[in-house]
Amino acid sequence: MKTKRGRELTFSYLALAPAMVIVICFALFPAMYAIYLSFYRSNFLVFHRQFVGFDNYVYVLSNSEFWLALWKTAVYTFWCVLLQFLFGFTLAIALNKKMFGRAFYRVCIVLPWTLSPVIIAILATIMYDPSYNGLLNFILYHLHMIKTPIMWLGTGNAMRSIIIANTWFGMAFTMILELAGIQSIPGSLYEAAKVDGASALRTVFSITLPLLKPTLLVNFVWITISTFNEFDLVYAMTGGGPLQETNLLGVFMYNTAFKYGKFEVGSTIAVLMFAINALLTVLYTRLLRGTNELA
């Protein structure tokens, strides 16, 4: 009997080993290392590394560019999360109804989510063509919604345009997750509500939303963090321009590290971003209390 238990243990650890080694070496360790780096300064990561204490943090936090980027990121995150959730959730409810062609609608709506942010950026650049014949301008003009073509990625509009692009392709994630969540709610509850004569809106607010709390938590944490850490889409679409109008924290961090070679300062910004992520996660957990762990 003892040898059987021994064999079980050996199997467990051996089976875990490959996964754990990869995860620890190439995900957990780098994150720790980023924190370590944020207390040092060197020339291009390799030469003359010396401990500087909180100097990097003081440097970043006293830099007005950082606060501007943080503000822009907050605005961007707020609108993207709001719109993604609004459309994603309402679509999940609509597409949970029995209707003709449901599978087709679902697949089509999820398609943009499967594309690379770089491809989305290319697609958006084409759609946002500022001439009369740019598709978006063309459609809006013929629907009489605009009179002159809009410079979508020009000064004053760029932020709005990247929010639209992000919502267009990120929204489906909420839809999938909430659809899965809604399907796990027992149908008998809805029948009971129907018998009691509850309205559709009432049903959503008193049955669907409260029972979805665990899914909502995962959903909000996920979309908030991924929007807050946005890099690819904006970098490929506007590069932070025009005139730094869309210079989000992710782009700011990347440029600081890889364009200007200040890797430790970049690490510091990344650590601060991670701290904000953690804070937001705690905040959501508090708000959606009564839900179990984050897993």
Added chain:
Amino acid sequence: MKFKKHFGTASAYVYSILWTIISLVPLLWLLSLSFKTQSEWNGLPTLIPKHPTLHNYISAFANSPLPRFFVNSVIVSGVSLCLSLAFGSLAAYVFARKEFPLRRTLFYTVIAVRMIPALLSIIPLYVIIYKMNLLNTYTALIVAYMATGIPVVTWIMKGFFESIPMELEEAAMLDGCSQLKLFYKIILPLAVPGLGASAIFVFVRIWNEYIIALSLTSTTVMRTLPVGIKNALGSRMADYGSMAAYSIVAIVPIVVLFLCFQRYFVSGLTNGSVK
């Protein structure tokens, strides 16, 4: 009451169809552009090309590194996806079924790793890969992607394994099956929907990944599709025809894979950890 019910169904139809159109039109527009000549993309927009041409695709494949990007992406994504599924599901199985010291700690480590953004780990990853002398190799990208893929697979699969009845394993054990064989021959085939859902999630991320590939590779021949396309287009942002053709080439594999696995997708999530 009757009217209300019809109203609800009708608005669900209108809303779903409207979003289907919003989702599809830009993609169809891209497809249509890729078959158009230069004179046509400057003129009035039409969804069906008037003089369809393969010119954009021919030039994309003939005088550019696009085929190379494609091969790189296939190798890197394919290998890291398969290894993530193999190692991740094995780990999920152990977490779901076995009792051993440090079980909770190790499990939460794997789960917590999902919260680490690529932006945080990219600089250290660059240093580590540099020290290991692996910069600009497939291995570098594969291990980096496995580190993001394994936690997702473990997370989704654990719920699946927990829903499989114990008796099955006990019976197989009595037949003298080895543990590893038991897992791959009996347990894993039962969790195919979970594997399908995990595969989509992981593949979508890896195939489309930009910042890691951008930082860990440096020469044109090692670039993956997203990085390669972004660089190739940097110089010709106004050349809509080739922009579209390049994009379509990158989109096709993921759309095909998605359509193959999509039936597992929502059901996979419903039965998995998200419930």
